[in-house]
Amino acid sequence: MWHDAWVFGARWLRRRWSALAVVLGASALTLLMIPSWTNNDDGFEFSDPVNSVGPTTTLDPDAIVPSGFELVAARTIAADGTVCDLCLWLADSAEQRNRGLMFVTDLGSADGMAFRYRQPHATRFWMKDTPLPLSIAFYGPDRVFIDSFDMQPCVSSDCVRYPTPTDFVIAVETYQGQLGEVGMLAGSTLELLDTPCQLGDVPGTTPNSG
Numbered sequence: 001m002w003h004d005a006w007v008f009g010a011r012w013l014r015r016r017w018s019a020l021a022v023v024l025g026a027s028a029l030t031l032l033m034i035p036s037w038t039n040n041d042d043g044f045e046f047s048d049p050v051n052s053v054g055p056t057t058t059l060d061p062d063a064i065v066p067s068g069f070e071l072v073a074a075r076t077i078a079a080d081g082t083v084c085d086l087c088l089w090l091a092d093s094a095e096q097r098n099r100g101l102m103f104v105t106d107l108g109s110a111d112g113m114a115f116r117y118r119q120p121h122a123t124r125f126w127m128k129d130t131p132l133p134l135s136i137a138f139y140g141p142d143r144v145f146i147d148s149f150d151m152q153p154c155v156s157s158d159c160v161r162y163p164t165p166t167d168f169v170i171a172v173e174t175y176q177g178q179l180g181e182v183g184m185l186a187g188s189t190l191e192l193l194d195t196p197c198q199l200g201d202v203p204g205t206t207p208n209s210g
Contacts, residue, residue, distance in 0.1 A: 063106035069096060071110060073197040079187025086182055087197035088172065089113040101173060102129045111182050112174030114192060120167035127154040133176035137184040138168040145188045150176050 069089040076084045087110050091097045097115050107113070120141055127134070130153055137148040147165040151173075154160065164171065170190060174182055184190065 060106060063108075064104050065106050065108040066101065066104055066110070066113065068099075069113070071197050072114070073193040073195045074111075074114065075191050075193060076183030077189045078183045078185065082183065084183035086111040088192070090192070091115045100130070101132060101134065103131070105131055107132075107175070112172050112178075115171040115173070116192065117169050120169055122164055122166040122168070124161040124163050125151065125171070126159045126161050127151050128159045129155060131155065134173045135176045135179045136162075136171055136173045137179055137190075138165050139170045139172075139190045140167055141169050143170075143189045143191055145184065145186055145190070148179055148184065 066089045069091060071087055072090045074086040074088045076086065078084070089107070089110050089112070091100060091113055097117075100115070101107075101113055125136065130151075133153055134151045135148060136151060138146040140146050146168055149162065151162055152160070170192065172182075172184060172190070174184075179185060
């Protein structure tokens with residue numbers, strides 16, 4: 001008799017635990033399907049955790065990107081006619097040109113930084129407090145490529161001064177070794193379009209139909 005009662009009790013407990021597991025599982029699934037709400041300055045923003053895809057980026061969370069510069073669209077045309085549409089940070093004032101890419105560790109989604117001068121110019125660039133190894137290309141008033149070279153990072157007080165070619169009006173710095181990727185090689189032309197571009201634009205190359 002006691003054995004039968006024990007077996008009956010064990011079966012009753014097992015059924016109750018099974019039912020409880022089903023209820024808990026359904027509750028957890030329901031909670032996962034409830035949309036989330038995020039508080040922001042303008043009230044509450046609705047987001048669906050099942051269907052929404054958050055912003056993706058490869059940017060290091062500790063990266064330092066250029067700040068205080070406008071992003072402008074630009075276009076290079078290579079000697080073979082290949083067109084490359086770009087997005088560049090624009091250093092247009094003396095203060096911006098002097099600061100350049102100092103302390104910057106990542107260009108973000110931009111392809112480089114353009115230094116624009118109002119008149120044909122010659123100067124010297126240096127890499128004081130610039131941790132990124134860079135390549136720089138120079139273009140004249142006719143927008144035609146003049147020269148390019150590489151520059152090495154310098155965090156000391158005694159940095160190399162790199163003399164520029166004469167009579168350039170635009171210089172573009174980008175990651176070292178990437179000038180070919182942005183179409184800035186001998187025989188190319190460069191045009192700053194003076195239209196805004198957005199971070200996240202993906203530059204692409206297409207044959208020049210002209």
